Structure formats: structure tokens, C-alpha cells
Amino acid sequence: MEKVTILLVDDHKLIRDSWSFILNSDPRFIVIAETSSGEEAIQIAAQKTPDIILMDVNMSPVNGFDATKQIQKISPESKVIGVSMHTMPAYAKRMLQLGAMGYVTKNSSKEEMIAAIIEVSEGKKYICEEVKNILAQQELDETAAQGDMNNLSRREIDIIKLIKEGMSSKQIALELDISLKTVEVHRYNILKKLKLKNTAALVNFINIKGL
Known part of the structure; x- marks a missing residue:
């Protein structure tokens, strides 16, 4: 041989x-x-x-x-x-x-x-x-997060779009004509529904999904 x-x-x-x-x-x-x-x-x-x-x-x-x-x-x-x-x-x-x-x-x-x-x-x-195990876990996480996208309200999706554009909470409040506190509540709920830890993780999720 x-x-x-x-x-x-x-x-x-x-x-x-x-x-x-x-x-x-x-x-x-x-x-x-x-x-x-x-x-x-x-x-x-x-x-x-x-x-x-x-x-x-x-x-x-x-x-x-x-x-x-x-x-x-x-x-x-x-x-x-x-x-x-x-x-x-x-x-x-x-x-x-x-x-x-x-x-x-x-x-x-x-x-x-x-x-x-x-x-x-x-x-x-x-x-x-x-590496295969890490890939599998990532896919599971993404699938879980993708499923939770269906739970987002229309307003939360609007806020995600503005976050993607780089807007701060204050700018989002002005853009949507809502209070700063309301924006912060929406942001908290978005992270909770998508099972993400912070805004950086949210931005990464948005980029991965091409939202």
C-alpha cells in the first residue's frame, strides 16, 4: 500500500x-x-x-x-x-x-x-x-432566535430597523414620536424575546440574518 x-x-x-x-x-x-x-x-x-x-x-x-x-x-x-x-x-x-x-x-x-x-x-x-459542536450550537441558537422573531410586535421590528441604522434610543424616540422610556422598554423586550444578552449581540444577530 x-x-x-x-x-x-x-x-x-x-x-x-x-x-x-x-x-x-x-x-x-x-x-x-x-x-x-x-x-x-x-x-x-x-x-x-x-x-x-x-x-x-x-x-x-x-x-x-x-x-x-x-x-x-x-x-x-x-x-x-x-x-x-x-x-x-x-x-x-x-x-x-x-x-x-x-x-x-x-x-x-x-x-x-x-x-x-x-x-x-x-x-x-x-x-x-x-468545531462541529460549536457550529451545531450556533445553528440551534439562531434557529431559536429566528423562531422568536415571530413574537416581535410591529413596533419592535420598527425599532430593530432603526437600531440597524445606528440610531440611539433618544434618536429612535424622536423618530417614532414616543418617550425614551418606551424605547428602552421595547429594547429590553426585543432582547428578551430573541434571547440575546445586549445590543452588541442584537446588532450581530441583525447582520447575520440580514434583517
Whole structure:
């Protein structure tokens, strides 16, 4: 059986050494190169066309996003798995948009890293359990909030629109010809109905939903 060839890209030598030891100890894999530089990773990918590239997202000056984008152009056969300390789904989504086939965090276990490599080498996409759980929770939260949108009154929806325009409570009161206290009561009720903690969360919710 032909071994899966791997390029390690991380700016911490200890992490590269650990990955290299773990992967080379498995008869299915062989680490053919490693580097601490996104720029060098692009060059190695062009020269050696590894099957899998474990790509640290947080590097400088060339980060994992930019390196992945370039590698997709010059070595499309190489499949990138993003690796990061960040559990934010936005990082995983961005890497996949740029052509990566997988995403794991540095909290992932050895078993999960190996599972990711196998899945991606077979042409499948892989997102680690930690990020998948966060994504699932976000979707549940958004669905719950979306359901509560039906409970908003016409006046509350008007106020949300004015909040989106950046108006303060005082400006909203003048615009709608109601008292400042009434605006504050409406704002409190909006947050309660949408299960949001504060105005910042409300603005974020408005932007996500495109309200």
C-alpha cells in the first residue's frame, strides 16, 4: 500500500517534531518535508506535491489562509488540512472557502488528526468534533432566535430597523414620536424575546440574518 505523503507547516518546531514523530510511526504515512514558513510551504508544495498538507493557520508574514490559496493554484492535487488554536467556525469556513479539505484544532487528539488525514486523503471533507459542536450550537441558537422573531410586535421590528441604522434610543424616540422610556422598554423586550444578552449581540444577530 502506497504511503500518504505529508508536508507539515507550523511555526513551532516542537509541534512539527511531535507531528512528525506521530505520523512517521504510522505505516500509512510519511512526512516528506516540514517548514515554519507559509512562503516556503508554497515552494515545497510546488516541488514535491504532497498528498496532504497540515497547514497552521496563524503564521506570519504569509499566513495559512494565503498559503492555502496559493497552493490550490500551483498544486491542486495536494489536499490541505487547516490547523489552528482557534475554535471559531469562521476560521474553518474561511479555510474551506479557500480550498482546504479539512480543519482541526490544536486541542484535537492524535486519533482525530489521523482520522482527518485518512478522510481527506480519500477525497472527503473533515471538520473536527470541537468545531462541529460549536457550529451545531450556533445553528440551534439562531434557529431559536429566528423562531422568536415571530413574537416581535410591529413596533419592535420598527425599532430593530432603526437600531440597524445606528440610531440611539433618544434618536429612535424622536423618530417614532414616543418617550425614551418606551424605547428602552421595547429594547429590553426585543432582547428578551430573541434571547440575546445586549445590543452588541442584537446588532450581530441583525447582520447575520440580514434583517
